[in-house]
Amino acid sequence: MLFRNILQAGYRGVVYPVNPSWKSVSGVRCYPSVGDLPEPPELAVVIVPAPLVTGVMTELGESGTRGAVVISAGFSEIGGVGIGREEELVATAKRFGMSVVGPNCFGVINTAPEVSLNATFSEDLPPRGNIAFVSQSGALCAGILRYGISERIGFSRFVSVGNRAGVEESDILRSLATDDHTQVILLYIESLANERRFLDAAREVSPRKPILVIKSGRSPEGERAARSHTGSLAHAAQDRLYTALFEQAGVLRADTIGELFREAKVFATGARLDGSRLAILTNSGGPGIVAADACARGGLSLPTLPERTQARLRSLLSPSAAVGNPVDTTADASIRQFGGALKELLDVTDIDGSLVIATPVGELQGPALAQAILTSRGRLKKPVVACVFGLVDLTQEVRTLEDHGVPSFTFPEEAVAALASLAHYERRHDRTPRPFHPYPVDRAAIDRLLAGVPRAESTVLPEFSARALLAAYGVPFAPARLAQTLEEAVRFADRVGYPVVLKVASPDISHKTDVGGVRVGISDESDLRTAWKEVRDAVTLHLPKARIEGFEVEKMITGGKEVLVGLQRDPRFGPVIAFGLGGIYVEVLQDVTFRLAPFDQTEAEEMVASVRAFPLLQGVRGERPSDLPALSTVLGRVAQLALDLPQVQELDLNPVIVLPTGKGAFAVDARLVLGPTGRTSRSARPASAPRSGSGRPQRPPTGGAPRRRR
Numbered sequence: 257m258l259f260r261n262i263l264q265a266g267y268r269g270v271v272y273p274v275n276p277s278w279k280s281v282s283g284v285r286c287y288p289s290v291g292d293l294p295e296p297p298e299l300a301v302v303i304v305p306a307p308l309v310t311g312v313m314t315e316l317g318e319s320g321t322r323g324a325v326v327i328s329a330g331f332s333e334i335g336g337v338g339i340g341r342e343e344e345l346v347a348t349a350k351r352f353g354m355s356v357v358g359p360n361c362f363g364v365i366n367t368a369p370e371v372s373l374n375a376t377f378s379e380d381l382p383p384r385g386n387i388a389f390v391s392q393s394g395a396l397c398a399g400i401l402r403y404g405i406s407e408r409i410g411f412s413r414f415v416s417v418g419n420r421a422g423v424e425e426s427d428i429l430r431s432l433a434t435d436d437h438t439q440v441i442l443l444y445i446e447s448l449a450n451e452r453r454f455l456d457a458a459r460e461v462s463p464r465k466p467i468l469v470i471k472s473g474r475s476p477e478g479e480r481a482a483r484s485h486t487g488s489l490a491h492a493a494q495d496r497l498y499t500a501l502f503e504q505a506g507v508l509r510a511d512t513i514g515e516l517f518r519e520a521k522v523f524a525t526g527a528r529l530d531g532s533r534l535a536i537l538t539n540s541g542g543p544g545i546v547a548a549d550a551c552a553r554g555g556l557s558l559p560t561l562p563e564r565t566q567a568r569l570r571s572l573l574s575p576s577a578a579v580g581n582p583v584d585t586t587a588d589a590s591i592r593q594f595g596g597a598l599k600e601l602l603d604v605t606d607i608d609g610s611l612v613i614a615t616p617v618g619e620l621q622g623p624a625l626a627q628a629i630l631t632s633r634g635r636l637k638k639p640v641v642a643c644v645f646g647l648v649d650l651t652q653e654v655r656t657l658e659d660h661g662v663p664s665f666t667f668p669e670e671a672v673a674a675l676a677s678l679a680h681y682e683r684r685h686d687r688t689p690r691p692f693h694p695y696p697v698d699r700a701a702i703d704r705l706l707a708g709v710p711r712a713e714s715t716v717l718p719e720f721s722a723r724a725l726l727a728a729y730g731v732p733f734a735p736a737r738l739a740q741t742l743e744e745a746v747r748f749a750d751r752v753g754y755p756v757v758l759k760v761a762s763p764d765i766s767h768k769t770d771v772g773g774v775r776v777g778i779s780d781e782s783d784l785r786t787a788w789k790e791v792r793d794a795v796t797l798h799l800p801k802a803r804i805e806g807f808e809v810e811k812m813i814t815g816g817k818e819v820l821v822g823l824q825r826d827p828r829f830g831p832v833i834a835f836g837l838g839g840i841y842v843e844v845l846q847d848v849t850f851r852l853a854p855f856d857q858t859e860a861e862e863m864v865a866s867v868r869a870f871p872l873l874q875g876v877r878g879e880r881p882s883d884l885p886a887l888s889t890v891l892g893r894v895a896q897l898a899l900d901l902p903q904v905q906e907l908d909l910n911p912v913i914v915l916p917t918g919k920g921a922f923a924v925d926a927r928l929v930l931g932p933t934g935r936t937s938r939s940a941r942p943a944s945a946p947r948s949g950s951g952r953p954q955r956p957p958t959g960g961a962p963r964r965r966r
Contacts, residue, residue, distance in 0.1 A: 259281050261374045274288070275288070296321060299321070302327060302328060306329065310348050317351065322353065323355050323356075332421070333419060346422070357415065357418070361394055361416040363377065364376065369384075382401055383409070385412060387412060391416055425449065471509065500832070527661075532556045532676075533609075534551060534607070536551075547582065547613060559606050565603075566579045572597060583601065595629070608638060611642075612642045633662065641675060643664070697900075709903075714932075715929070718738075730893050735811040736809065736810035754778065757812045758774070760791055813922050817913070819837060820839075821894055822894075831853040834848055851863050853899055861884070873914065883918060908928075
């Protein structure tokens with residue numbers, strides 16, 4: 257079947273069937289072995305029982321073949337003996353420098369006119385287009401091909417990666433970056449072979465070509481118990497780590513397959529949305545209101561039209577028309593009126609794009625409707641999307657619009673979501689990188705602190721030592737002292753001034769508040785003496801075996817907002833920095849976001865702005881805004897520590913109190929876990945070649961490729 261599909265697709269090269277049991281396949285002479293072929297194959301499609309694959313791969317390697325698509329199943333996906341087979345396949349491919357797609361995959365399609373290869377089990381080919389689709393699911397590939405045919409979605413490349421024993425997503429991204437036939441890249445993934453490698457590849461490719469991804473498997477998958485807020489949050493929200501990865505890589509994430517392809521339709525037109533200002537034109541009020549609500553949800557604005565534009569619309573349309581934004585021409589609008597209104601909207605300087613919603617009625621139906629939209633758009637580069645719906649067959653209207661670069665959607669919300677995705681992509685890739693410059697650190701102090709820490713097992717640093725380590729990285733703290741006696745505490749409080757905070761110092765207590773180990777707002781010496789006894793008694797009652805190394809007395813900082821800054825070293829993602837609303841309720845409220853270190857200053861600012869509590873930091877009800885630059889600096893310093901010190905496994909700064917603008921941000925509590933360095937603790941996983949190797953390793957795209965589509 258697959259051989260027949262290759263022939264029927266009009267493959268431009270030469271294809272040889274190889275099978276010892278047949279003289280011909282589909283009327284083409286069949287050869288008993290690879291060695292009997294009249295010339296070495298460039299690409300092999302392997303469909304033999306799994307136990308025979310390694311032998312076939314050896315024959316191919318000896319013949320000089322450098323690429324193989326292994327359709328055969330029965331490898332690591334079945335476990336047991338299949339894992340061993342896959343390891344043999346990988347070793348054989350490495351020995352001969354072969355690149356391998358699969359095993360256990362649906363195949364590949366290349367619709368380029370000079371290739372025309374359909375090496376899949378799908379007899380029907382989708383239209384030729386500029387969208388590349390890469391999937392880990394073979395069954396999904398079959399469904400997507402049928403969907404593409406029904407929706408007239410054109411593909412340039414179609415790749416089922418299967419078990420990814422060789423070529424994986426990062427390799428394909430770099431290949432597609434230099435493919436002239438591909439303008440949009442779609443990915444369906446269940447996991448990534450190497451998260452850091454994907455991040456590097458996507459960062460290179462996404463400014464040139466949009467990458468859209470749907471990631472399945474969104475359930476939590478914590479891999480080990482974590483003893484910090486950050487660790488708990490990270491392991492309870494692995495899916496949010498993928499969201500952070502995609503955001504940093506400039507990759508757009510879709511929630512459904514339908515959303516993925518609806519957004520791809522807009523990107524495939526090559527449209528660019530220079531801003532988020534949209535105009536809506538409709539001949540029915542209800543759909544216009546629905547679209548306006550969707551714009552508010554998607555971050556698109558509907559600016560008020562200039563008075564001169566409104567005046568021209570009033571003179572053009574009927575007296576019952578609404579000429580704000582949305583513009584409702586009402587159902588009695590003629591083709592001339594509707595098209596003229598669209599032209600007026602697109603001529604407004606402060607409008608970046610337009611959504612046209614038309615219910616076929618009166619003159620506004622049939623070929624005339626589609627032609628009116630196309631004529632009014634003219635040669636303008638502003639994106640126009642359409643939503644044409646009704647009780648009649650609209651196939652021809654939709655086809656005419658899409659053939660001329662106006663994507664059409666069934667419902668207004670779908671069109672708005674696609675435009676919002678386009679606007680997000682433009683904002684993301686138009687920003688100017690602002691890298692953090694390396695901060696000066698007290699290396700001698702850091703070495704002294706780490707010298708006495710055992711490396712063989714995980715160690716919770718005493719808070720005072722954690723403070724010292726972080727202070728060496730320039731993280732600001734309130735004045736504090738570890739007191740062994742009550743009199744020491746009193747003398748320190750007298751020197752720094754009240755109010756102060758008293759906290760128990762114990763390596764056995766993760767969250768001091770839970771056991772009564774913290775007192776805040778201590779206003780004088782008498783209050784401090786009472787608090788000392790109460791804290792000691794409460795801790796002894798709750799944890800009688802806890803080791804108490806003293807009590808920390810700290811100058812109390814007032815008047816700021818509490819946030820969390822943390823570090824979790826994830827086995828797959830490497831060092832992950834967390835930020836969110838701080839305090840004792842952080843795990844309940846879950847108002848937290850993540851970024852993979854390293855990141856730049858702009859990313860730090862966007863990280864802060866992405867949490868729900870951000871308006872509190874901006875200042876509400878007359879409050880002064882918080883010192884956001886100081887907060888970004890704390891994030892940058894923690895990220896630098898994460899990269900410099902792989903032995904730091906977990907870190908909580910909770911809370912960090914952010915004072916008003918110009919007053920700084922100060923950490924008032926620190927929990928730091930050290931552990932042995934190794935695979936799960938290194939700062940970044942190295943970019944490696946595909947597991948099956950390649951005689952010619954992939955290189956980043958070079959030359960004069962455009963930064964992006966224009």
